[in-house]
Amino acid sequence: MTAILYSFRRCPYAMRARMALIVSGQQVELREILLRDKPDSMLALSPKGTVPVLALPGGEVIDESLDIMRWALRLHDPEGWLEGDDAALIAANDGSFKQHLDRYKYAARYGSDPLEHRAAGMAWLGELEAHLKSRAFLCGGRRTLADMAIFPFVRQFAAADQAWFDAQAVPRVQTWLRGLIGSALFDRAMTRRAAWQSGDAAVFL
Incomplete structure (x- = not known):
């Protein structure tokens, strides 16, 4: 039998899980879902109903993206991603930055002031800029788990108003982000798939 991953292409949590599974060489059946029509088979496995x-x-x-990443990389970590498992940096991304990102991008949903949360998000990106002052990636000279866990969320923040983001004074973050978005790994992880339905032939990541 093969492991099965329920995923949603545009979800940053699912993105980082897919990238870790790909780079570690795990054979995984991919089941792309629609968030508005979650399959019963997924909900039976994880009633909280989130991907991946x-x-x-x-x-x-395993229904937490970081746990999926670490599980895959403990099996095979050809690029040494686990050497850059900066738990504190990732927690800051997944905590306060993600909260500000949501309230910036989805201000109508939250009834929030988008400019206030955009400014708070940029303050944290200033911290990433400092991390990148003397190195190309967050934990050194090559991409590691911290980079791959964080950049999908920075990508989402940037895309909310790309022209505005491109004009901000965070050149190292912008260069770092462009490089990761332009990688062959990210391109493969973002391959478009039709939504899975029961009875479909298996599609592999």
Whole structure:
């Protein structure tokens, strides 16, 4: 049997899980879902209903993206991503930055002031700019887990108003982000797939 990943292409949590699974060389069946029509088989595995969800052949279910990344990389880590597992930096991204990102990008949904949250998000990107002052990536001279866990969210922040973001004084963050978005790994992870339906032939990541 093969592991099965339930995923949604545009979700940054799912993006980072897919990239780790790809780089580690895991054979995984990919089931692209629609968030408005989540399959019962996924909800049976993880009732919280968020992606990604990885179902392993032995019955174990991993439904947190960082746990999926670390699981895959512990099996095979050809680029040494785990050497850059900066838990504090990733927690800041997944915590306060993600909150500001949501309230900037989806201000109508949250009833928030988008400019206030954009400014708060930029303050954190200033911290990333400082991290990149003397190195190309967040933990050194090559991409590692911290980069791959964080950049999908920075990409989403930038895309909310790309022209505005491009005009900001964070040149190292902008260069770092462009390089990761332009990588062959990200291109493969973002391959478009039709939404999975029960009975479909298996599609692999």
